Amino acid sequence: MNFWGSSIRVLSGGILGLTWVHAAHGQNLELENNASVETHGFVSQGYIKSTDNNYLGPSERGSFEFTEAGINFTYSTNENLRIGLQIFAHDLGSLGNYSPQFDWYYIDYLFWDWLGLRAGRTKLPFGLYNEFSDIDSARVPVLLPQSVYPVTSRESLLAQTGVELYGQAPLGPAGSLEYRIYGGTIFLSPDNVSASFRDFTVPYLMGGRLMWMLPLEGLSLGASIQRLRLDFDYTPTPEEIAAYQMAGALPPDFAGTLDVRVPFWLWVASAEYQAGDLLVAAEYTESRAELQSTLAVPCTRVVAKGAYGSASYRVLPWLSPGVYFSAHVPDPCGRTGPAKHQYDAALTLRFDLNEHWLFKVEGHYMNGTAQLDPALNDDAPLNTLTSSWGVLLLKTTAYF
Amino acid sequence: MRAAIHTAVLFARRAGKRTAAPLGRRALLLCVSCLLGFCVWLGAARADEARAFQIIVHVENPLSVAERELLADAFLKRASRWPDGEAIAPVDQKFGAPVRAQFSNVVLKRSVAAVRSYWQQRIFSGRGVPPPEVESDAAAVRYVKQHRGGVGYVSSHADTRDVKVLTLR
Numbered sequence: 316m317n318f319w320g321s322s323i324r325v326l327s328g329g330i331l332g333l334t335w336v337h338a339a340h341g342q343n344l345e346l347e348n349n350a351s352v353e354t355h356g357f358v359s360q361g362y363i364k365s366t367d368n369n370y371l372g373p374s375e376r377g378s379f380e381f382t383e384a385g386i387n388f389t390y391s392t393n394e395n396l397r398i399g400l401q402i403f404a405h406d407l408g409s410l411g412n413y414s415p416q417f418d419w420y421y422i423d424y425l426f427w428d429w430l431g432l433r434a435g436r437t438k439l440p441f442g443l444y445n446e447f448s449d450i451d452s453a454r455v456p457v458l459l460p461q462s463v464y465p466v467t468s469r470e471s472l473l474a475q476t477g478v479e480l481y482g483q484a485p486l487g488p489a490g491s492l493e494y495r496i497y498g499g500t501i502f503l504s505p506d507n508v509s510a511s512f513r514d515f516t517v518p519y520l521m522g523g524r525l526m527w528m529l530p531l532e533g534l535s536l537g538a539s540i541q542r543l544r545l546d547f548d549y550t551p552t553p554e555e556i557a558a559y560q561m562a563g564a565l566p567p568d569f570a571g572t573l574d575v576r577v578p579f580w581l582w583v584a585s586a587e588y589q590a591g592d593l594l595v596a597a598e599y600t601e602s603r604a605e606l607q608s609t610l611a612v613p614c615t616r617v618v619a620k621g622a623y624g625s626a627s628y629r630v631l632p633w634l635s636p637g638v639y640f641s642a643h644v645p646d647p648c649g650r651t652g653p654a655k656h657q658y659d660a661a662l663t664l665r666f667d668l669n670e671h672w673l674f675k676v677e678g679h680y681m682n683g684t685a686q687l688d689p690a691l692n693d694d695a696p697l698n699t700l701t702s703s704w705g706v707l708l709l710k711t712t713a714y715f
Numbered sequence: 716m717r718a719a720i721h722t723a724v725l726f727a728r729r730a731g732k733r734t735a736a737p738l739g740r741r742a743l744l745l746c747v748s749c750l751l752g753f754c755v756w757l758g759a760a761r762a763d764e765a766r767a768f769q770i771i772v773h774v775e776n777p778l779s780v781a782e783r784e785l786l787a788d789a790f791l792k793r794a795s796r797w798p799d800g801e802a803i804a805p806v807d808q809k810f811g812a813p814v815r816a817q818f819s820n821v822v823l824k825r826s827v828a829a830v831r832s833y834w835q836q837r838i839f840s841g842r843g844v845p846p847p848e849v850e851s852d853a854a855a856v857r858y859v860k861q862h863r864g865g866v867g868y869v870s871s872h873a874d875t876r877d878v879k880v881l882t883l884r
Contacts, residue, residue: 353844389844394795394802399841419841428795438840446840453835483793491793532824592826629828667828670810714835 350393356386357714359451364708367701368684369691371466372408374706381710382406383449385418397423403449407466408691418449419474429482436476440495440524441539442583442598445472451712455594455627455637455665457677458708461686462621462643462659463583463600471545475499475520490530496523501543511555515547526585537585545577549608559610566609576607592629598622614648627663635665645685653702657683672713679706767817768868771859771878776801776866781881786822789866791833792843797864804862805846806855808869814852818868822883 361381365374372378387401403418405411421435438446447453448464458466465472477499485491498521522541529535550572551559559565566573583600599622606615621644627637641659663677684700692700770781777799788794789803797803808815810827819827834845849855852873859865860877869875 353838355838355844357839385839387839387841389838389841391844394804397843401839401841421841425795428793438842446842447836450835450839453832453839493793589825589829591820591824592829594829629826632828635828 351391353389353391354386355389355715356384357450357452357712358384359710359712361457361708361710363706365704365706367704368687370681370687370704370706372691378408380406380408381708382413383451385449387418395425397421397425399423405449410467410469427482429484431481433479433481434477436474437479437497438474439472439497439522439541441472441522441541441581442524442600443537443585443587443596448473451675451710452673452714455635455675456625456639456661456663457675457710458661458679460598460621460623460625460639460641460659460661461657462623462641463598465686467686467688470503471501475501477520488530490528493526493528494523497521511550511552513548513550515545518544518546522581533589535585535587537583537587539583539585541579541581543579543581545579547575549573549575549610562611564611566611569609573608573610575610577604578607579604592635593626594628595624595626597624614646617646617648619643619645627665633667635667637663637665643683643685650685650698652698653682653684653700654697655683655685657681657685657687671715672711674711675709677708677710679708681706767871768814768821769871769873769875770866770868770881770883771856771875772866772881773859773863774877774879775863776879776881778881779879780884781866782884783822786866786883787824790823790846791830792837792846801864803866804858804864806858806862806865806867807846807848808852808855808867809848809850814868814870822868 359382360379362377362379363370363372363374363381364377367375369375372380383403383405385401385403387399389397389399391397398421400420401418402415404413404415406413417436419436419438421433421437423431423433425431440446442463444454444459445464448459448466448469451457475497477497479495479497481493481495483491483493498519500520501517503515503517520541520543522539522543524537524539526535526537556565579602581600581602583598585596585598587594587596589595600620602619604617606612606617621642623639623641625637625639627635629635639659639661641661643657643659644655647655658681660680661677663675666674666676668674681704683702684697687697687700689695689697770786772778772781776797778797785794790805790807792805795803808818810831816827819825819830823830825833837843838845847858849858849867852869855867855869856873856875856878859867865878
């Protein structure tokens with residue numbers, strides 16, 4: 316086990332201890348002049364087993380490489396000003412590797428209910444649940460629908476460093492509107508660097524989300540849009556260079572490395588209905604990317620689409636079943652057979668063992684291989700992997 | 716509640732008298748009847764719940780009637796100020812308290828568990844922290860008395876002499 320592995324075990328142990336202490340004594344430290352410091356944390360351990368294909372890790376043989384831990388502190392000086400930070404570490408197959416990071420940190424000032432300003436590293440409001448995709452205790456499924464919230468894109472889609480304006484405005488009999496507008500950049504983790512792809516930067520990122528809370532209590536509709544550009548250096552392997560030369564794709568001035576720019580447009584349309592213990596949601600997303608480089612490849616403009624419908628209901632205080640169907644359809648360029656899609660039907664049972672501890676069991680029936688990682692599957696082409704397969708996930712989370 | 720059941724039974728009987736209707740349609744009518752009856756019963760149950768708690772504010776709060784929407788926004792921290800500009804300071808009762816479940820269902824229109832999920836989302840995404848929780852009606856009264864913008868809820872039999880009770884609309 317590496318240094319970070321040991322560190323996260325210490326952190327997890329600490330959070331478990333804090334969970335017990337806070338369950339008994341509370342977590343709000345009142346200071347003078349109505350100021351307060353709140354501390355919250357969580358620690359999760361999961362298990363993934365798939366019938367075929369390695370998914371998110373070495374799942375075919377069964378994998379415990381599915382760990383998350385986080386602790387946050389929020390200091391409120393009065394009703395308008397808030398400062399907070401969260402430290403987070405995770406391990407999911409080859410991702411995370413227990414490396415702790417500042418998940419978010421910010422200073423937030425609310426001028427009026429319709430105008431607030433946040434600066435720092437903040438979670439991206441993209442769709443209904445992007446900001447909460449790490450928060451196991453806040454939802455029924457173990458995995459959010461991967462067509463809209465791919466867990467493998469956590470590093471690039473979860474948070475930005477910059478500023479955000481937000482607010483809420485009543486619309487009288489038409490309900491109310493909530494808006495979020497942001498701009499900044501993403502500092503990508505060095506974990507993302509590979510031998511072929513290096514020096515990732517995001518020169519800019521901007522976007523926004525508008526949520527309309529309709530007069531029908533619990534019903535909301537939303538639209539999110541995001542624009543960003545990803546720049547990186549691409550150093551093809553000798554085999555790739557030979558293939559490009561055969562196809563005449565390499566530029567005449569090729570010197571071993573190519574500068575690549577990829578502007579992205581992403582958007583999501585969302586609908587959610589919550590009444591009592593019932594939660595129903597549906598979302599549709601599209602992402603458009605344009606590869607800009609001197610490399611002459613056939614697919615420079617790609618469009619990926621995804622959608623899902625989900626429902627969950629708390630039938631007993633300790634039991635909440637949930638279902639969803641999710642469909643991911645990547646750009647068809649260069650894809651054949653089962654690699655052209657991935658459909659996912661999921662059923663979850665969430666057991667709330669007590670106020671601070673939960674356990675989940677989740678089964679997936681998958682059709683298609685579009686979201687599988689060749690690197691986890693002996694670099695086999697995706698269209699040669701098993702097209703119909705299943706996944707079982709078990710996860711337990713303690714939180715306070 | 717009896718009225719609700721009676722309505723549903725009456726509706727179902729009328730549906731049943733139409734013997735010419737195919738079995739599928741009769742079953743559908745019966746289901747619709749049960750659903751209607753359930754909704755009426757739910758409404759009646761919620762009305763009963765509305766009487767099972769009192770909304771309390773600081774004695775200097777000029778309001779005498781509390782709009783449900785404003786209360787919901789205050790407790791979900793979507794509204795931060797009273798109409799007179801005073802900062803709202805909501806206080807919740809502990810998880811599992813019957814009065815909290817009643818307040819949550821009637822005012823927030825969500826179960827306590829759903830509200831808890833809402834706060835889990837806010838807490839761990841850095842969007843805010845929930846109102847403080849207190850252990851009893853007496854503690855809620857004490858909190859509201861100490862905060863000029865305080866608002867809370869207590870059971871119908873609680874001693875509210877030190878605070879102001881609002882009518883829920």
